Amino acid sequence: MPNHLAHETSPYLLQHADNPVDWRPWSDEAFEEARRRGVPVLLSVGYSSCHWCHVMAHESFEDEATAAYLNEHFVSVKVDREERPDVDAVYMEAVQAATGQGGWPMTVFLTPDAEPFYFGTYFPPAPRHGMPAFRQVLEGVRTAWTDRREEVRDVAGRIVQDLAARTGIGLGPGAPQPPGTEDLHAxxxxxxxxxxxxxxxxxxAPKFPPSMALEFLLRHHARxxxxxxxxMVSATCEAMARGGIYDQLGGGFARYAVDATWTVPHFEKMLYDNALLGRVYAHLWRATGSDLARRIALETAEFLVREMRTEQGGFASALDADSDDGTGRHVEGAYYVWTPGQLREVLGEDDAEFAAGYFGVTxxxxxxxxxSVLQLPDGAQPVQAERVASVRRRLLAARERRARPGRDDKIVAAWNGLAVAALAETGAYFDRPDLIEAATEAADLLVRIHMDQHGRLARTSLDGTAGGHAGVLEDYADAAEGFLALSAVTGEGVWVEFAGLLLDTVLRHFTAEDGTLFDTADDAEALIRRPQDPTDNAAPSGWTAAAGALLSYAAVTGSTRHREAAERALAVVRALGARVPRFIGWGLAVAEAALDGPREVAVVGPDGDPATRALHRAALLGTAPGAVVAVGEPGSEEVPLLLDRPLLEGRPAAYVCRHFTCDAPTADADALAAKLGG
Known part of the structure; x- marks a missing residue:
């Protein structure tokens, strides 16, 4: 019989809808039930492509005896961390403070007032490697709750007080200042x-793709x-592209490598990783002309469109690490790995031997x-392009006959914003209008399904229906970033207007008086504390992503209010950049743009005119950090940057400006490229 998750929109929660555990979604009703029964709450947080979440579900949550014990003594609440990053953030902070580490599945025991008192991640069904069995944990918690309830409540209260004391990231005395040249050098x-x-x-090890730090390094080089x-960028991008973390047959990157050599990945593929990395490789090509960077940027974009695009035109959240290995067992990496014998079955002896040498199969x-995980090891056989293409084509066709990993079709606003930016720019750089069209359709979905007329966003949607959870700061910031990138590529000013609506919401509902930013709106559901974190995780922090979008919007519109908000937000980068640069890379990248201007490029000319197109392309290919681009017909009023920018002696022209003060216009695309580092 289905539990209380049967009508949820999260694919992760729906995976648990038929568990014998009487799961409930995070809700007031769940905590009311715990108060009514006088029992603690088990909070279990995970996501659909999480390998150990699946393991714990199979071992414990599908077990009838364990479920019966949980149902008798606890109210069980299941949360999708991708749907509720706010819930995940506040309790993960408690887990890390108590245990020194974190991860998923996250297992937390709460009072009926949602105060945490016992923490962990994965628990096995029997004692293992120093970990207690999950049943032992349940029995211990139940005993403590029954026999020492007031003591438990006191502990929980102190934990909440400690978490509350951490809230409020101040920017120091005086006017907050963004980082300067010395800060970025440090x-x-x-x-x-x-x-x-x-x-x-x-x-x-484990080694994660440093997407945000790479963007900073590219911009620092340009400046x-x-x-x-x-x-550092070139070496890292080549190592990842040659490693097992990159899918050598189908394109796209896995979440991370379990080793330091990029050889063996954790095989789940996330939308945010591939959007961010695809953009990094496109920007690396823009800076260097690298053939490898071009190939990886295009293959990653094609992977997104082929594997992650939903019927509604958005992009799904993730592909699972696990799949059926052909014997009925769900195994991590089964879809992706090869033995020499499997190569021979598909390719025959000669080509199998060639492929084994080329891809490092032993x-x-x-x-x-x-x-073996396919990679391109050092010392691989000299490239025989036609033979490699034939081998890849046949192996990919054979792989597609295997049982595919599951896909989480949930649309997350933030990650789709990142995908819009990556696809729009990649399509523009490499003359791929199909990629620009895919970006446009995803942006349109965000407006149609996620966004209301007041500029408020829903965090997720599924099958064209918006979920019930409010967008968090990263949703507003990354969607605005995507809209601004799309406007730069297409010349459609309406995307600037939509970005402005979102950023006005950021200023109104997410920004404190001192310029600090919160991850949730001031009218969002109140948790045990209001989450606030300026550091990057797997994707840019909402704080620094908002700073970037505010800065770009100010550059396109001339808005002093948005510029000042961006600069106040960047003050935290000055405080953290030298100490933890790996974890505030996006903020450092935005600071590079602020230090450079950013440069504002207005291209005016008739739509479709080859000279207009040449100037527009030169503008987009400029490497000036965070440069913004607007293109339109003479007299266009859609984007303020285009106002009062006439043609040059009747010819299409480009204006390069800082703070709306412009150099003399040029009609020469090469001269424009030189001005912008193209």
């Missing part, structure tokens, strides 16, 4: 110290000419049970 030195010169990336910054394997 951040560069910090990244240089942490750079893995042998294998690319930063730090050791200062630092070859060291560019070398008898011993690089993964489990003699299987």
């Amino acid at each position: 951040a560069l030195m910090g990244l240089t110290r942490e750079f893995d010169a042998m294998r690319g990336g930063f730090g050791g 200062t000419g630092s070859e060291g910054a560019l070398q 008898e011993d394997g690089t993964f489990e049970k003699g299987a």
Whole structure:
């Protein structure tokens, strides 16, 4: 019999709708039920492509005896962290403070007033590696709640007080100042110290794609000419592209590598990673002309459109790491890995031997049970382009006959905003109008389904229906970023208007008087504290993403209010950039743009005129950090940057400005490119 999750819109919650555990969604009703019965709440937080979430579900939540014990002694609440990042954030902070680590599934026990008192992540069904069995944990919590309830409530109250004391990130005395040249140089030195010169990336295992830090380094190189910054980007991007973290057959990146060499990934594929990384490779091509960067940017964009696009024109959240291995077992990586024997079955002896050498498939394997993750190891056989293309085509066709990983079709506003920006720019750089069209359709979905007439966003949708949870700061910021990038590419000013609506909501409902930003709106559901975090995680923080969108919007419209809000928000980057540059990379990238201007490029000319197109392309390919671009017919009034910008002696012209003060216009695309670092 279905539990209380049967009518939810989250695919992750629906995966648990038939569990014998009487799950409830996060709701007032769940906590009212706990108060009525006088029992604690089990809060379990995960997401649909989380491998260990699936493991714990199979071992414990599908077990009838465990479920019966939970149903008798607890109210059980299941949360999709992608749908409710606010709930995830406040309780993850408590887990990390109490245990020194975090992760998913997150397992927290709460009082009926939602105050946490016992924490963990994955618990096995039997004691293992020093971890207690889940049933032992349940029994221990139940005993403490029954025998020492007031003591438990006191502990929970102290934890909430401690969390409350952490709230409120101040920007120091005096007027908040964004980072200056010395601050950004100090951040560069910090990244240089942490750079893995042998294998690319930063730090050791597990190794995550450093998308935001790479964007900062590209912009720093563009502003200062630092070859060291560019070398770190190039080396990291090549190592990832050659490694197992990149899908050598179908394109797209896995979430992270479990090792320091990018060889074995955790196989789930996330929308945000691929949007961010696709944009990084496109920007690396723009800076260097690298053939590898061009290939990876295009393959990643094509992966997004082929594998992640939904019927409604948006982009799904994730692909699972696990899939059926052909024997009925759900196994991580089963869709992606190969043995030499499997290569021979598909390719025959000669091509299998060639493919094994080219992709690093060995008898011993690089993964489990003699299987290998495809990569392009150093010393791979010389490229035979036609043969490689044939091998890839046949292996991909064979792989598509395997059981596919599950897909989380939930549309997340923030991550679709990132995808819009990546696809629009990639389509423009490489003359792929199909990618620009895909970006436009996703942006249209955000407006039609997620956005109301007051500029308020729903966090998620599924099958064309908006979910019931309010958008958080990253949704507004990343959607605005996507709209502004799309306007720059298409010349359609309406996207600037939509970005303005979202950013006005940011200023009205997410911004404190001192310029600090909160992750939830001032009228959002009250949790045990209001989450606020300026540091990047897997995607840019809402705080610094908002700073970037505010800065770009101000550059396109001339709005002093939005410019000042961006600069106040960037003050936190000055405080953190030198200390933790890996974790505030997007803020550093935005600070580079602010320091450079950013430059504002207005291109005026008849639509379809080859000279207009040439100037527009030169503007888009300029590497000046965070430069904004507007293009339109002479006399266009849709975008303020285009106002009072006449043709040059009757010819299409481009104006390069800072703070709406412009250099002399040019009709020469090469001269424009030189001005913008193209």
